[in-house]
Amino acid sequence: MVEDHHEAFLREFGDLVATGRLPEHGRDLFDRVFAISNDFLATGRVALAADPFRGDDRRLAEDSDLYYVMFWRMFDRTPAAMIQDFAIKVRRILAARVFRSCGEGVVIHHNALFSSGRNIELGDGVFINRDVMLDDRTDISIGSHTMIAAGALIETHGHAYDDVSQPIMHAGRTLAPVAIGPDCLIGFNVAIMSGITVGRRCIVAANSVVTKDVPDHTIVGGVPARKIKEISATKSA
Numbered sequence: 001m002v003e004d005h006h007e008a009f010l011r012e013f014g015d016l017v018a019t020g021r022l023p024e025h026g027r028d029l030f031d032r033v034f035a036i037s038n039d040f041l042a043t044g045r046v047a048l049a050a051d052p053f054r055g056d057d058r059r060l061a062e063d064s065d066l067y068y069v070m071f072w073r074m075f076d077r078t079p080a081a082m083i084q085d086f087a088i089k090v091r092r093i094l095a096a097r098v099f100r101s102c103g104e105g106v107v108i109h110h111n112a113l114f115s116s117g118r119n120i121e122l123g124d125g126v127f128i129n130r131d132v133m134l135d136d137r138t139d140i141s142i143g144s145h146t147m148i149a150a151g152a153l154i155e156t157h158g159h160a161y162d163d164v165s166q167p168i169m170h171a172g173r174t175l176a177p178v179a180i181g182p183d184c185l186i187g188f189n190v191a192i193m194s195g196i197t198v199g200r201r202c203i204v205a206a207n208s209v210v211t212k213d214v215p216d217h218t219i220v221g222g223v224p225a226r227k228i229k230e231i232s233a234t235k236s237a
Contacts, residue, residue: 088109
């Protein structure tokens with residue numbers, strides 16, 4: 001059993017750390033860590049963690065194309081992930097399988113994370129920079145030629161908190177989809193909260209937190225994000 005193998009490793013690791021003997025066995029333990037990774041790559045066997053938040057995380061993982069999701073995450077932690085053109089093409093192939101739909105010419109940089117992939121729809125030419133989190137516990141749609149800057153977070157869940165008889169951690173999650181229109185720019189480190197719709201050709205300034213819908217052709221910014229100006233309809237000569 002995968003779980004038994006992992007538990008045996010963790011017991012030994014805990015004992016070595018507690019007794020200060022890890023330096024004597026560190027190389028051997030790392031070889032065994034790589035062996036665990038290689039076993040997953042060869043067999044697809046993986047032990048799913050329990051969900052302390054009672055948010056149906058195990059079902060979400062089981063419903064995903066889990067091997068391909070894990071392969072993507074492991075690939076992004078290899079030196080090859082830094083070979084930009086090659087790595088973008090690898091992720092594009094994986095996205096076509098993992099996501100609900102993925103348009104032509106999508107660019108995804110390293111360490112973009114998602115909860116499942118099954119609830120993500122990307123239009124043509126979508127650009128997702130490094131360290132973006134797409135929390136697709138329910139639907140996320142991103143329109144064609146929209147850019148998501150590094151560090152952005154798109155949430156589709158919140159935590160229930162009304163029942164004071166139990167910790168918020170155990171109260172479950174609330175879900176609401178996010179839709180981002182075509183031709184938008186979502187700036188660095190932006191957080192878009194669950195249930196939000198961002199219209200066509202909008203800009204969200206860096207470090208903003210979007211808690212209300214953004215109309216078409218609008219620039220917003222701040223915490224929480226507020227309207228800065230409308231984008232005038234002009235055309236290049």
